Every structure is written in C-alpha cells, then in structure tokens.
Amino acid sequence: MNNTIENIKNHRSIRQYLDKDISDEIIDEIIKAAQAMPNSINGQQTTVIAIRDKSKKEKLAELVGNQEYVAKAPVFLVFVMDFYRTYLAGEKTGSKQIIHEDIESALVGAVDSGITLGAAIIAAESLGLGTVPIGGIRKNPEEVIELLDLPKYTFPLVGLAIGYPSDESHTKPRIPFESFRHNDTYNKEAIENSIDSYDEEMEAYLKDIGRYDKEKNWSTLTSSVYQNIYYPKVKDAMKKQGFTPAK
Incomplete structure (x- = not known):
C-alpha cells in the first residue's frame, strides 16, 4: 500500500510532546487540508480555532476534564459547528435560516466537523506530528463558548491537541x-x-x-460510560446557542 494509507493505519493517540514549537506555516497547511474536505451543500459549516495562548490552553485543559496534555501541546485546535456563517448568508438574501431548529443541523455539523478532524489528523501525522482528539471540549460547553467568544448558531464539537511526540504510544487494537x-x-x-x-x-x-x-476490556469500559449521558450539559448549552430541535 502507499505511504498515506500506511500512515493512517499507524495512527495512535499521542499525549506527551516535546518542548518544540510548531510554525504557523505548518498549522496553516494542516488546517487548509481540513478545509479542503467535502461538506454538506458547500455550506462549509465548520470553523477551526487554533489556540496557542498559554493561559487559554490551561483553562481549556481544566474545562475538558483536567487533561493536562491540552495545556502542554504547542497548539490546540477547536472544531466548531458553525451555522452563524450560513445565518448571515440568509440575512443577506432575505431567506430565514431554520436548519438550527432541527436535529439535522447537529448531524450535518457533526459529520462535517468529523471529516475535517480526520483530515487534520492525517495531515499532522504525515508531517511527523502527534495528535489526540479531545471530545471533552463538550464537557463544559458554556464555559468553552464564553472563553472562545462563540456567537449564536455555533457549538464546539471536538478539540485536537497537536505536538511533536516525546515518545511513541502503543497502537490500540480495533474491532475485528x-x-x-x-x-x-x-x-x-x-x-x-x-x-x-x-x-x-x-x-x-x-x-x-x-x-x-x-478499564478491564472494551465491554466493561463502554458499558460503564454509556450507562450515563456522557456530557449532560450539551443539550442546554445547544439550546442557548440557538439549536432547538426538540421545541
């Protein structure tokens, strides 16, 4: 197989990083690769926020569940579901946006952000960087929204810590x-x-x-997590951001 496929299959989460900066040129290339991915109706309903500010990374590390590697990573990307941009398009044309009133908006936003996240991971790892996605960005969403000054019709879906690996972690087995x-x-x-x-x-x-x-095994871990609502603050935070699929 080619090098791209081998790099993808060799993926592992990296949580320990060298004290080495990543240039803006490299971060731009990673985000441009993510931006190039397909998206629903060319609505481009994803925005990526690159965070280098030390105090902001430290606060995010706390908000996502005290995951210290978020603060230690040179760059932390936040992938935002963004229907504010399309809302402005509707204001310009006089066509009222209502997609945020239906569950379809969450599905579109999650799929599109997931595609961009995957591309960013592949691009970063192809350049010798290590990454780890952070779903905990949804653990305390209202505080994250305030910290990042997110407008209505947007929501932070997932983060990505990026840095040069200080060691190689094990490759986690996948289902058969x-x-x-x-x-x-x-x-x-x-x-x-x-x-x-x-x-x-x-x-x-x-x-x-x-x-x-x-953790014991896969069944024990997943069943212990999914017997509860993983991030219970998401529903109310989404409503405050204008997403009202259950009204």
Missing part, C-alpha cells in the same frame, strides 16, 4: 475487521460474534500498557 466491514446488509451475527474475541484482545493490550485494573 469482519465486524467493521459489512457487505450489502448489516451483519448482526458478525457483531455478536466479535465482542468476546475483541474483549480478550483488549484485555491483553490493557495489561501490556498497565491500564487493565482501570
């Missing part, structure tokens, strides 16, 4: 490929048959990296 790729229809049997074997693989991996006592 035959339960990931399905042909023509959804294969429930493949899913059901894969869980035990994947739990066993994850147990070995977690023991190897010293996290078995905390």
Whole structure:
C-alpha cells in the first residue's frame, strides 16, 4: 500500500510532546487540508480555532476534564459547528435560516466537523506530528463558548491537541475487521460474534500498557460510560446557542 494509507493505519493517540514549537506555516497547511474536505451543500459549516495562548490552553485543559496534555501541546485546535456563517448568508438574501431548529443541523455539523478532524489528523501525522482528539471540549460547553467568544448558531464539537511526540504510544487494537466491514446488509451475527474475541484482545493490550485494573476490556469500559449521558450539559448549552430541535 502507499505511504498515506500506511500512515493512517499507524495512527495512535499521542499525549506527551516535546518542548518544540510548531510554525504557523505548518498549522496553516494542516488546517487548509481540513478545509479542503467535502461538506454538506458547500455550506462549509465548520470553523477551526487554533489556540496557542498559554493561559487559554490551561483553562481549556481544566474545562475538558483536567487533561493536562491540552495545556502542554504547542497548539490546540477547536472544531466548531458553525451555522452563524450560513445565518448571515440568509440575512443577506432575505431567506430565514431554520436548519438550527432541527436535529439535522447537529448531524450535518457533526459529520462535517468529523471529516475535517480526520483530515487534520492525517495531515499532522504525515508531517511527523502527534495528535489526540479531545471530545471533552463538550464537557463544559458554556464555559468553552464564553472563553472562545462563540456567537449564536455555533457549538464546539471536538478539540485536537497537536505536538511533536516525546515518545511513541502503543497502537490500540480495533474491532475485528469482519465486524467493521459489512457487505450489502448489516451483519448482526458478525457483531455478536466479535465482542468476546475483541474483549480478550483488549484485555491483553490493557495489561501490556498497565491500564487493565482501570478499564478491564472494551465491554466493561463502554458499558460503564454509556450507562450515563456522557456530557449532560450539551443539550442546554445547544439550546442557548440557538439549536432547538426538540421545541
């Protein structure tokens, strides 16, 4: 396979970084790669905020759940679902925007931001940088919105810490490929048959990296998380930003 595919398959989350700056030219190239990705109706409803300010990174590290590597990373990107831009287009043309009143806005925004996030990760890692996505940007969304001065019809969806790796972490095993790729229809049997074997693989991996006592295996970790609403402040914060799909 080519180098791009090998780089993607070699992905691992990097949380420890060298004390080495990243030039604006490199960050621009990463964000331009993200911007080049496809998006719904060419609405371009994603904005990326690059954060270098030390105090702001330290505050974000606290808000996302005391994840110190957010503060230590030279650059932290925040991917924002942005229907403010399209709202302004509607104001210009006299066509009232109502997409933010439907769940479709959240789906469009999440898909488009996810595509741009993936491109940014691939671009950064192709340049020898390490990354780790931070879903915790949604843990305290109102404070993040205030800190970043986000207008109505926008919402911070995910962050990305970027830096030169100080060490190489392990590559985390993925679910068996035959339960990931399905042909023509959804294969429930493949899913059901894969869980035990994947739990066993994850147990070995977690023991190897010293996290078995905390996580046990895939089933234990995911079920412990998803028995609750992961980030319960999101719903009310989205309403305050003008997203009202349940009204």
